[in-house]
Amino acid sequence: MSENNDKSEEKNCINRYTIVIASRRYSSWSMRAYLALRSIYNLDNFDTIQVKIAGMHGLIEDKIAARNVIKQYNLSGKVPCLIDNNDNSILGESLAICIKLAEENNQLLPLNTKYKYNCIAACCEMATSFTALRSNWPFNCLMKGTKHGEKTLNTIPELKEDINRLNELWDNIYNECSNNGLYLYGNNLTITDIFFIPVAIRFNTYDTNLTSLNTATAKNYVKNLLNNELTIEWIQNASLENPNLIIPSYELYHD
Ligand SMILES: N[C@@H](CCC(=O)N[C@@H](CS)C(=O)NCC(=O)O)C(=O)O
Numbered sequence: 083m084s085e086n087n088d089k090s091e092e093k094n095c096i097n098r099y100t101i102v103i104a105s106r107r108y109s110s111w112s113m114r115a116y117l118a119l120r121s122i123y124n125l126d127n128f129d130t131i132q133v134k135i136a137g138m139h140g141l142i143e144d145k146i147a148a149r150n151v152i153k154q155y156n157l158s159g160k161v162p163c164l165i166d167n168n169d170n171s172i173l174g175e176s177l178a179i180c181i182k183l184a185e186e187n188n189q190l191l192p193l194n195t196k197y198k199y200n201c202i203a204a205c206c207e208m209a210t211s212f213t214a215l216r217s218n219w220p221f222n223c224l225m226k227g228t229k230h231g232e233k234t235l236n237t238i239p240e241l242k243e244d245i246n247r248l249n250e251l252w253d254n255i256y257n258e259c260s261n262n263g264l265y266l267y268g269n270n271l272t273i274t275d276i277f278f279i280p281v282a283i284r285f286n287t288y289d290t291n292l293t294s295l296n297t298a299t300a301k302n303y304v305k306n307l308l309n310n311e312l313t314i315e316w317i318q319n320a321s322l323e324n325p326n327l328i329i330p331s332y333e334l335y336h337d
Pocket residue numbers: 104108109110111112135149159160161162174175176177209
């Protein structure tokens with residue numbers, strides 16, 4: 083399934099990068115790598131290929147078929163991946179993609195070296211932790227204000243623990259590095275902020291009033307991520323997506 087990759091055939095030159103993503107509605111990892119690319123390039127200056135991933139509770143045959151489609155691009159069978167059309171190389175893993183784009187373009191990482199490694203560490207923590215948050219509040223950027231959020235907050239202590247740690251992490255980085263900016267390291271968006279945008283969206287879905295966050299810093303940070311123009315563009319495009327990409331098992335928590 084392709085999205086705007088036909089555009090490259092209309093143009094005389096091929097864009098340097100093609101990003102392979104899944105449904106914007108459900109794929110938080112696709113979102114991170116895509117937003118890193120999008121924050122640097124205009125829409126016309128890169129290409130996007132969109133593939134379908136099978137649902138969590140879907141048939142195993144569907145899952146294998148979907149994975150085989152993704153494997154045409156990335157042998158790990160996961161999205162996102164970034165194709166560099168200069169040398170036909172393919173890079174998987176969201177963090178690697180974000181760091182490559184950041185370093186190549188001198189953007190998206192704090193200039194201060196100490197903060198830079200702290201920024202990468204926060205991305206790693208996001209990628210390897212918060213399992214209760216991720217499993218109990220599945221990403222669906224078009225779902226807003228569902229009661230499932232309150233129910234889970236009252237019954238799953240591990241979820242509240244994950245949220246407390248997020249609150250602490252955001253407060254600590256913001257207070258040390260932000261200088262009262264919009265984001266964790268100031269007014270410029272970094273890959274850490276991009277890594278937390280899908281988390282901010284989960285709050286929008288499951289705790290719209292941000293009652294589970296304890297500090298004004300954390301609440302404002304979530305609001306700033308939700309108001310970022312790239313976040314808004316992604317959600318808008320998700321709402322226009324091909325209905326064939328809808329997976330019923332990701333739509334369980336509408337009220
Ligand atoms: N560690 C990977 C995780 C990527 C990932 O889990 N992607 C999901 C979509 S959000 C996927 O490709 N799932 C397909 C599958 O596992 O079959 C990254 O950071 O990029």
